[in-house]
Amino acid sequence: MRTQKVELTINGTTYSGHVEPRMLLSDFIRQVARLTGTHVGCEHGVCGACTVQIDGKTARSCLTFAVQAEGHDIRTVEALGKQGALHPIQEAFWEKHGLQCGYCTPGMLMRAEEFLASNPTPSREDIIEAISGNLCRCTGYQTIVDAIEHAATLLKSQTAEA
Amino acid sequence: MKPWPFEYHRANSIEDAIATLGRHGEGARLLAGGQSLIPMMNLGLATPDLVVDVGNLSDLAYVLVEDGVLRIGALATHNTIMEADASASACPMLVVAYHSVAHHTIRNRGTLGGNICHADPASEMPLVLTLLDASMVIRGARGERVVAAGNFFIDAFETEVEPAEMLTEIRIPAQAAGEGYAFEEMSQRKGDFAIVSAGCRLSIRKGQMTNVRFGLTGAGAQTRRMSVVEAKLEGAGPDDRLLAEAAELAVVNSDPSDDIHADAAYRLDLVRTMSRRVLAAAVRMTAKQGAL
């Protein structure tokens, strides 16, 4: 099958590759852009591990072809923070044990960021509904809800300081 | 798993999409939000050889009210529709039911047009649009036709839309003032497809129920509007015994089968309980709005 040149903007950087139209965005991100923070679990939209943001909104990168994403702005977990300079949401996950194996974490973080931007003072019920599309096989979710609750507080004090 | 190889075409207009489908013949598929088609391709259940991407036709992503009709462009996403003021003011039942459809991230990309063209029998919107007397605008090489929801959904995964046609708009008449409505579903997790869902809308004039619409998913192989139940209620007063009898009638007219999500007996039990609930809730709502 023919390949074609696909050029994508991920975290502000342009990556290009000659790929088949059937290449999933998740595979482009991991194999072409070599950004392996985004995880792949089920490859049919159910687990949420592959969640990224497209034009500011979360999307399953396994339910998007790389070609579809041309001309759109893609953000992955690498855009949040780095070791030693964690994003407040990452810091909250660390502090509240919001992860064990970490497989679900990139998806949880991208969804949490989108969610807290639209609902900066959520209830626990709001948080539970917000992450209903992201599966975690380790934590039992309670510590993830704790982490997102804590992240809301950290983000609020950050805006108050600014 | 990975999808089978295919060619990709990004359509730059409705006309371009329809012409491309027509030229290519069977084997070409439209791609909107991809939230049903791509899982099917990843699982090897759909193997189109040409994918025509209409996802960038942003002039088909509108939600607006015009002359008492809510008009939704086929490419408006679930979240756009759910959050639009036009939906809340003209068709609040749509918004209520949307709380049961998928998860936020899926709703960011999935479109109502793609949802109803996919026509999954466990899907909520085919039922809701049927109960709301919606109609669909379908465009083909020879022009446009408008099909009522009751005729649009032919069978599970089958609609009136021909291979070389495209759904362009969904039209829903605004709900009447004082109307009562309810939608409920039972699913394993929030956002999953329903095991059973039930919907109802009705008005009460001079103590009598009128314009009754009632239907279920999960009560048989496909979505069903239950006209026998509607007929039993139409013109009658909304007393509790009658509502309970109507729910029994819904049970008698259901023939669900066993599957991995639930067995038939459990589904029938849900049909009974949820039918009662939505009927009672719709009646209660009219009372609250001062129509009794």
Ligand SMILES: Cc1cc2nc3c(=O)[nH]c(=O)nc-3n(C[C@H](O)[C@H](O)[C@H](O)COP(=O)(O)OP(=O)(O)OC[C@H]3O[C@@H](n4cnc5c(N)ncnc54)[C@H](O)[C@@H]3O)c2cc1C
């Ligand atoms: C994890 C998960 C949970 C979900 N939960 C639910 C749920 O609870 N309830 C529910 O109803 N759905 C659910 N869905 C499905 C979701 O609603 C999809 O968004 C929707 O079914 C398809 O819309 P789409 O725009 O993504 O269509 P696509 O996947 O792009 O297309 C679907 C089909 O429709 C055709 N099509 C698309 N647009 C048009 C058009 N304009 N004209 C003609 N044909 C067209 C395509 O060719 C394809 O055959 C879920 C999906 C996932 C992955």
Ligand code: FES
């Ligand atoms: S890998 Fe995309 S949702 Fe599971």
Ligand code: FES
């Ligand atoms: S931490 Fe292991 S899956 Fe969530």
